[in-house]
Amino acid sequence: MKILVCISHVPDTTSKINFINGDTEFDTNGVQYVINPNDEFGLTRAIWFQEQQGANVTVVNIGGADTEPTLRKALAIGANDAIRVNATPTDGFYVAKQLAEVVKNGNYDLIICGKESLDYNGGMVPGMLAGLLNYNFVNSCIDIKIDGNTAKVTREIDGGKETVSASLPLVIGGQKGLVEEKDLRIPNMRGIMTARTKPLTNIEPTTATIASKAVKFEKPAPKSAVKLISSDNLDELINLLHNEAKVI
Amino acid sequence: MSLLIYAESSEGKFKKVAFELASYAKKVAESLGTTVTAVTVNNNNVSDLSKYGVDKVLKVANDKLSNFSAKAYADLIVKAAQKENSKIVLLSSTTDSLYLAPLVAVGLDAGFASNVIGLPVNMSPFQVKRSAFSNKAFNITEIETDTKVLALAKNSFGIVENQSSLSEENFEPTLTDADFNIKIESVEKGSGKVTIADADVVVSGGRGLKGPENWGMLEELASVLGAATACSKPVSDLGWRPHSEHVGQTGKPVATNLYVAIGISGAIQHIAGINSSKVKVVINSDPEAPFFKVADYGVVGDAFEIVPKLTQKLKEFKAANS
Numbered sequence: 001m002k003i004l005v006c007i008s009h010v011p012d013t014t015s016k017i018n019f020i021n022g023d024t025e026f027d028t029n030g031v032q033y034v035i036n037p038n039d040e041f042g043l044t045r046a047i048w049f050q051e052q053q054g055a056n057v058t059v060v061n062i063g064g065a066d067t068e069p070t071l072r073k074a075l076a077i078g079a080n081d082a083i084r085v086n087a088t089p090t091d092g093f094y095v096a097k098q099l100a101e102v103v104k105n106g107n108y109d110l111i112i113c114g115k116e117s118l119d120y121n122g123g124m125v126p127g128m129l130a131g132l133l134n135y136n137f138v139n140s141c142i143d144i145k146i147d148g149n150t151a152k153v154t155r156e157i158d159g160g161k162e163t164v165s166a167s168l169p170l171v172i173g174g175q176k177g178l179v180e181e182k183d184l185r186i187p188n189m190r191g192i193m194t195a196r197t198k199p200l201t202n203i204e205p206t207t208a209t210i211a212s213k214a215v216k217f218e219k220p221a222p223k224s225a226v227k228l229i230s231s232d233n234l235d236e237l238i239n240l241l242h243n244e245a246k247v248i
Numbered sequence: 249m250s251l252l253i254y255a256e257s258s259e260g261k262f263k264k265v266a267f268e269l270a271s272y273a274k275k276v277a278e279s280l281g282t283t284v285t286a287v288t289v290n291n292n293n294v295s296d297l298s299k300y301g302v303d304k305v306l307k308v309a310n311d312k313l314s315n316f317s318a319k320a321y322a323d324l325i326v327k328a329a330q331k332e333n334s335k336i337v338l339l340s341s342t343t344d345s346l347y348l349a350p351l352v353a354v355g356l357d358a359g360f361a362s363n364v365i366g367l368p369v370n371m372s373p374f375q376v377k378r379s380a381f382s383n384k385a386f387n388i389t390e391i392e393t394d395t396k397v398l399a400l401a402k403n404s405f406g407i408v409e410n411q412s413s414l415s416e417e418n419f420e421p422t423l424t425d426a427d428f429n430i431k432i433e434s435v436e437k438g439s440g441k442v443t444i445a446d447a448d449v450v451v452s453g454g455r456g457l458k459g460p461e462n463w464g465m466l467e468e469l470a471s472v473l474g475a476a477t478a479c480s481k482p483v484s485d486l487g488w489r490p491h492s493e494h495v496g497q498t499g500k501p502v503a504t505n506l507y508v509a510i511g512i513s514g515a516i517q518h519i520a521g522i523n524s525s526k527v528k529v530v531i532n533s534d535p536e537a538p539f540f541k542v543a544d545y546g547v548v549g550d551a552f553e554i555v556p557k558l559t560q561k562l563k564e565f566k567a568a569n570s
Contacts, residue, residue: 011381013382013497013516013517013520014516017381017384017385019385037497037498038498041498091359092350092360093353093359093360096350096354118381118382118497118520119380119381120380120381120387121362121363121379121380121381121382122360122361122362122363123346123349123350123362124349124350124353124360124362125350126350127318127347127348127349127350127351127353127354128350128351128353128354128360130350130351131322131350131351131353131354131355132354134426136429136430137318137319137351137430138430139318139343139346139347140343140347142491152433156343156492156500157316157343157344157435157437158342158343158344158443158444158445158446159437159438159441159443159444159445159446159492160435160436160437160438160492161435161436161437161492162432162434162435162436163432163433163434163435164430164431164432164433165430165431165433166429166430166431167429175498176491176494176498176499177491180485181481181485181498182485209392210392211353211358211359211360211391211392211393212359212360212361212389212390212391212392212393213389213390213392214380214387214388214389214390215375215387215388215389215390216387216388217380217385217386217387217388218377218385218386218387218388219384219385219386220383220384220385220386223541223542226530226540226541226543226544226545226546227544227545227546228540228545228546228547228548229545229546229547230547231547231548231549231550231553231554234547234554234557234558234561235561237529237545237547237558238558238561238562238565240545241506241527241529241545242565242569245506245526245527245544245545247448247449247505247506247526247527248449248473248506248562248565
């Protein structure tokens with residue numbers, strides 16, 4: 001079984017979000033980059049398939065050379081090899097078209113994406129990739145098992161969960177639940193050492209038009225300070241929620 | 249070219265977000281001098297759409313669609329858009345709509361913007377404001393393609409009444425076997441409970457509640473408010489509450505009118521997931537808890553005293569105001 005895990009290189013959750021050049025660009029100054037958390041759950045599940053069912057795990061990222069440490073981290077966690085498509089990930093449609101080329105050239109049985117990245121929160125790449133390839137697609141996945149050519153996948157639905165079966169090849173949009181937080185792996189020294197010699201192939205992008213782009217950024221207006229209400233005066237809280245906030 | 253909306257139903261009834269989407273679409277359509285067409289699936293009672301400005305509805309009735317299939321639903325939305333020559337297709341931000349949205353975008357070769365939080369800021373070039381960076385910032389996205397797909401964030405526009413005269417048409421798009429390649433094996437769904445996705449109010453508990461046995465008072469407060477219950481990540485990791493109740497960055501996103509956080513300190517990952525809620529109330533014994541920095545109203549004190557008292561007072565308030 002060949003698995004492709006799509007990795008986004010995103011600012012760490014605790015990063016300060018600021019913009020430069022007249023609010024047209026994200027300020028990367030001092031920002032720590034990590035594997036997108038939704039992708040990391042998927043990667044860890046893929047490593048499980050590698051260890052338990054002999055899968056080969058390839059990781060892929062669309063980005064400049066500065067994103068290679070993120071791919072090396074994925075290799076240190078246990079992926080067999082990595083691909084970097086040397087392009088700026090301008091929009092989800094563009095990224096999905098690049099990934100579709102990688103999938104066509106690599107004949108993967110299972111493509112695992114995070115259901116959304118934590119920077120742009122677009123949530124579009126996994127579905128677009130499946131649509132472009134005309135592969136089966138399950139989003140918001142919290143569990144996946146594979147037996148032969150069939151996957152049993154559980155996805156979150158509003159108010160519960162649903163389990164479906166789908167034949168491979170399959171694209172999933174994954175999230176926490178594929179593995180739990182405690183199952184995530186911190187690369188050990190041996191992993192980091194072997195990652196240095198694992199293959200990381202750079203390829204040039206395929207021609208694709210840009211469907212959309214972020215032209216300007218804004219930060220939320222500063223919030224007014226919290227109104228503190230004494231625990232002896234809960235009537236005042238109810239009054240404020242009713243008359244001021246108008247939510248009850 | 250009429251605007252097309254997918255008006256989502258559940259068990260034959262429109263979801264509230266369908267009315268919000270219709271209200272939004274009407275406003276966009278008015279500025280473009282055009283109309284709003286809705287496509288619906290297995291919903292016989294569509295007349296309510298006229299209250300929110302929908303001019304025409306394409307009704308799809310097909311037993312095969314009684315179970316959700318993202319591919320089949322996306323295909324029928326694509327076909328409806330082609331039939332109406334719609335250049336703007338609008339969807340809600342439910343789990344199912346966000347599942348099918350990218351498939352619709354590919355089907356129409358359209359640029360897609362999710363988390364849209366306001367009316368287009370510009371029509372040509374087409375620009376909309378959306379939230380990004382886990383609600384820590386907004387970006388103006390410019391869609392370059394001829395056809396555009398937008399997913400409207402819940403509770404970002406509100407429901408606006410705008411009576412129209414609605415024409416109804418049966419619509420029978422051709423669906424293929426490939427549309428039903430994914431087979432549903434089982435569904436687990438709590439019945440009769442307000443879900444986090446549908447709720448206007450969410451009452452959420454953290455580790456400050458000390459143990460799962462103390463959730464009764466939280467559930468009582470939720471019941472008075474007609475709220476869904478939720479929890480922080482440590483609480484679901486400890487197994488005190490099911491994963492489906494975990495809200496935050498790696499859990500479910502919450503965009504309610506009122507979010508009440510009890511015994512939740514307010515880690516940045518938690519705030520990222522709930523920050524688009526309109527009004528936030530925090531009850532916490534630690535006045536230094538970071539949640540107080542993002543909340544609108546706060547009560548410092550012991551949740552075990554405050555919550556039952558608040559529940560009692562709310563009961564009296566509801567009785568006096570109903």
